[in-house]
Amino acid sequence: MFSFSGLSKLYQRSRLPFIYPLVLLGALLANPLALRALDWSTLFTAQDVRDHLSTDQGRADALDFCRKLGISKVYVEAFRDGYQPDEQTLKTARDFFRQAGLRVSGCVTTTGIGKTSSGWHVAVCYTNRKNQERLASIFRFAAGIFDEIMIDDFFFTDCECSECAAAKGSMRWPQYREKLMLEMARERVLGPAKQVNPNVKVILKYPQWYDNFQERGYIVDK
Ligand SMILES: [Zn+2]
Numbered sequence: 001m002f003s004f005s006g007l008s009k010l011y012q013r014s015r016l017p018f019i020y021p022l023v024l025l026g027a028l029l030a031n032p033l034a035l036r037a038l039d040w041s042t043l044f045t046a047q048d049v050r051d052h053l054s055t056d057q058g059r060a061d062a063l064d065f066c067r068k069l070g071i072s073k074v075y076v077e078a079f080r081d082g083y084q085p086d087e088q089t090l091k092t093a094r095d096f097f098r099q100a101g102l103r104v105s106g107c108v109t110t111t112g113i114g115k116t117s118s119g120w121h122v123a124v125c126y127t128n129r130k131n132q133e134r135l136a137s138i139f140r141f142a143a144g145i146f147d148e149i150m151i152d153d154f155f156f157t158d159c160e161c162s163e164c165a166a167a168k169g170s171m172r173w174p175q176y177r178e179k180l181m182l183e184m185a186r187e188r189v190l191g192p193a194k195q196v197n198p199n200v201k202v203i204l205k206y207p208q209w210y211d212n213f214q215e216r217g218y219i220v221d222k
Contacts, residue, residue, distance in 0.1 A: 041073035042066065043107055043152070044093070046080040053093040054086075063100050073103040075150055078142040082112030090145050105203075106146030108138055111154050119158035123216075126157050126184050127164045135184065136192040143193035143200045151189070153207040156216040157181065174215050181217030 044053060044062065052058045053076070066074060076093050078084065090106075097104045110124065114131040117123040124131055142149045157164075157177055168176040185204075193200045206218065213220060 039073055040069065040071045041075065041103075042069070042071050043075040043150075044077060045107075045109070046077040046083045046085050049076060049085040049089060049093060050083070053096075054089045059093060059096045063097070063102075066097075066102060071102070073105065075105050075107040076146075077107040077109065077152075078145060078149075079113075079138045080109035080111060080152070084138065084141065087141070087145065094145060104146070105148040105150060106142045107150045107152055108142050109152040109154055110135065110138075113138065115161075117157055117159035118161040118164075122154060123157050123159065125159040125161055125164060126180050126217075127159065127161070127167045132184070132188050135188040139189050139193040139202075140196050143197040147197065147199055148201045148203065149193065150203040150205050152205055155181070155185075155204065156207075156213075156218050158216050174217075177217030178214070178219050178222075182219060182222055 052062055065071075074097050076090060076097070078090055094104050094106075111122055113124050113134045115125045115128045117125055126132065126135075139149070157180065160173070164176070167180075171179070190202060193202060206213070206220070
């Protein structure tokens with residue numbers, strides 16, 4: 001096993017500029033895992049699945065795109081903006097990429113699942129019971145097809161509607177949203193998904209507005 005600090009010391013001692021890249025190349029060849037340290041992946045949104053992965057030609061073009069860019073993993077999305085692709089199309093796309101040697105995961109974007117947030121309309125109201133039930137059904141659906149599901153950036157809420165206000169009671173908004181989103185994660189995402197597929201793994205992908213996570217129910221350590 002080669003370490004990068006060890007390589008740097010060797011380079012400093014040798015003072016030969018070509019030694020470092022040569023030794024680095026040797027280290028990579030001696031340790032095939034190091035060659036896989038960086039994986040490129042891409043996401044086919046639910047709408048991409050409908051528009052590009054529902055025909056033989058579309059799937060062949062998508063694979064060609066992945067090969068040209070050195071992509072070794074694809075996320076095939078099962079829900080976004082109120083749209084859920086057909087189950088058979090998702091399974092066919094999953095199997096097609098797997099047979100081509102790529103790793104395949106699912107994805108869910110929790111937008112357009114029903115009543116929207118009273119704040120940022122891209123988010124939804126998670127206090128609303130119908131939304132909660134829809135959320136669970138989306139994850140049951142996705143877990144029936146994929147063993148790994150990524151949740152894209154939008155699993156948060158800033159809703160202050162009358163339902164949310166009543167459920168919040170005397171809590172502060174960030175406190176209520178922490179409680180609400182943890183409950184959603186456990187009871188409406190992980191629970192239903194694991195009921196259908198006990199081996200399923202769920203990845204939470206975060207947006208980039210780090211300083212506001214705690215205001216909108218993204219509780220990273222939980
Ligand atoms: Zn609400």
